[in-house]
Amino acid sequence: MDVEAVRVEGYHEVLALHRMLMECNSEDLGSVYAGSPFIAAIQHRLVDALEAADPGQGWRTWRNADAHPHRVEAVRAHLAQAGEWWQDASDEQRAAYVRDLLAPLRLSQELLCELSGAPASAG
DSSP: OOOOOOOOOHHHHHHHHHHHHHHHHHHOTTSSSTTOHHHHHHHHHHHHHHHHHSOSSHHHHHTBGGGOHHHHHHHHHHHHTOOHHHHHSOHHHHHHHHHHHHTTSBOOHHHHHHHHTOOOOOO
């Protein structure tokens, strides 16, 4: 089934939607929406648009996950309680889930490995 594209018009609509998604995903990391690859993709596109509309280092700096220690700690706590499905997940599944939980933030390889429990890659 095809669905027509939905237009979000202008900087302020994009910013409002971005803020709402960030707030919702920060409140309950156990919800069915937190960690959703679909929501994460939308979040990345929204902040890509904000970054393109407001060039400079502001959004690029903001997207660095290390600049959001409270959010990273919330994800760390959530993962510590994730249960059997997390233990059974492959390294790739874990990494994807961590990226989706922190979307639209960008993680360093070190932080991704730390949170996902994957071994750090050499070099």
